[in-house]
Amino acid sequence: MVVPVYHSPRYFADLGEHVMPIRKFGLVRAAIEASGLPVDLREPPRASDADLLRVHTAAYLRAIDTGEPRELAQSQKFPWSPQLAEAVRWTNGGTIAAAAAALDAGVAGNLASGFHHSHAEHGEGYCTFNGLVVAWERLRAEGRLRRALVLDMDLHYGNGTASLCATRPELHQVSIYGNWYKANQAYRDVAAERTPDTENARSVPVPNGAGRDAYLGLLAEHLGPAIDRARPELLFYQAGADPYKEDPYSPLDLDHDALRDRDRYVFEVCRARGLPVVWVLAGGYTKDVTKVVEVHLNTFRACVGVFG
Numbered sequence: 001m002v003v004p005v006y007h008s009p010r011y012f013a014d015l016g017e018h019v020m021p022i023r024k025f026g027l028v029r030a031a032i033e034a035s036g037l038p039v040d041l042r043e044p045p046r047a048s049d050a051d052l053l054r055v056h057t058a059a060y061l062r063a064i065d066t067g068e069p070r071e072l073a074q075s076q077k078f079p080w081s082p083q084l085a086e087a088v089r090w091t092n093g094g095t096i097a098a099a100a101a102a103l104d105a106g107v108a109g110n111l112a113s114g115f116h117h118s119h120a121e122h123g124e125g126y127c128t129f130n131g132l133v134v135a136w137e138r139l140r141a142e143g144r145l146r147r148a149l150v151l152d153m154d155l156h157y158g159n160g161t162a163s164l165c166a167t168r169p170e171l172h173q174v175s176i177y178g179n180w181y182k183a184n185q186a187y188r189d190v191a192a193e194r195t196p197d198t199e200n201a202r203s204v205p206v207p208n209g210a211g212r213d214a215y216l217g218l219l220a221e222h223l224g225p226a227i228d229r230a231r232p233e234l235l236f237y238q239a240g241a242d243p244y245k246e247d248p249y250s251p252l253d254l255d256h257d258a259l260r261d262r263d264r265y266v267f268e269v270c271r272a273r274g275l276p277v278v279w280v281l282a283g284g285y286t287k288d289v290t291k292v293v294e295v296h297l298n299t300f301r302a303c304v305g306v307f308g
Contacts, residue, residue: 003303004101005032006044006094007111013087015078020126021289025091025111028281028296032111035297037304042101044094044110051096052089052129054137055164057121064088064128076123077184088128091115095131095280096138102278103144103234107267107307109300114150114238114280116158117181124160124184131280132236133164136171139234146170149232151223151266154240154282155250156181157194162201172200172230174222178210178243178252188251202226206243208251212258215243219262223269235277237266241295242283249285259295263302271306279303 011025032039052061063072064085073080091112101108114132117125132150139145150165152158152175159181161173180187180194187193190205197203204222206215227235239262241247243254263279270277279299284292 001105001307002038002040003307004040004042004098004105004108005111005300006042006098006109008044008090008094010090011087011094011112013081013084018078019285021284021292024284024289024292024296025281027289027293028111031293031297032300035301037301038308042097044090044097047089047092047096047134051092051134051138054141055120055130055133060121072122076118076126076128078126078128092129092131092134095135095278099135099139099234099236099278100144102276103139106276107270107278107303109279109303111281113282114236116152116154116238116282117156117160119160119163125156125181125186127160130160130164132161132238133168133171136236145233147230147232148172148234148236149174149226149230150236150238151226152176152238153243153262154238155179155242155247156186156283157203158238159195162195165201166198169200172226172232174202174204174226176204176206176218176222178206178208179249180205186249200230206252209253211253212261215252215254215258216261216265219265223266227273227275232275235270235275237277237279238282239263239279239296239299240282240284241292242285244284244286244291244295246286246291247284256294256298260298260302263299264306267303267306
């Protein structure tokens with residue numbers, strides 16, 4: 001098959017000099033197009049008010065749309081602008097469309113983040129609206145999806161998604177992370193604190209210095225049981241670039257090959273189980289943005305290698 005992948009130039013917003021390289025979304029698209037691999041590139045729709053209000057409060061949505069109150073509009077640590085307010089509509093629309101396409105085709109991707117730090121009433125950690133939960137709620141409202149599992153392999157713990165799972169018993173998450181995230185701050189020492197596990201949100205810290213074998217061992221140990229618990233009809237896969245060993249936030253010893261092996265394993269498990277999977281990009285702050293792009297390109301390569 002040819003893998004459906006969503007992207008739009010509208011995903012971009014000018015953030016000035018910012019640690020989050022938002023331009024990488026377009027760079028990943030260009031790299032995929034230059035790779036010579038078959039791809040079905042699609043234009044996404046724009047997320048509507050109804051889509052966002054299933055997950056986020058009206059006060060928060062109004063702040064993002066208008067920029068006021070500014071503290072709330074910038075709670076995700078981005079400078080507010082009308083362009084940003086539009087961009088986050090399109091990136092979330094891409095995840096909705098990719099999730100729907102994955103139900104039809106078995107796999108699809110969106111070249112934007114899942115925005116897993118976003119809570120119902122505010123943003124955190126460069127995450128405005130939680131596209132993972134927004135997409136699940138839209139498909140649930142349409143009667144297309146009931147149970148789903150988020151596999152979050154961003155470097156940082158998916159605290160926003162976990163908070164939203166608390167009131168959504170049919171949505172599960174397993175977060176395999178190398179940085180703890182709390183109160184809009186990242187902490188490298190994952191041994192110092194972790195969230196209590198709940199029935200539908202599990203926390204799997206990766207010890208500092210972990211290499212390929214330890215990392216993939218944790219994935220193999222926890223993914224199968226998470227699928228068995230959640231009994232999902234769709235897997236949302238947050239394929240983080242920031243576990244990469246040169247990332248300024250990463251205490252892990254993972255190179256490009258290790259992260260590509262991670263991605264291949266996830267796709268192989270989904271294919272073997274007949275579980276549709278939608279993947280999104282996440283994280284990635286290495287100063288040389290080409291190395292971030294390479295991680296994300298390898299996710300696409302792994303996807304095509306398994307499903308193509």
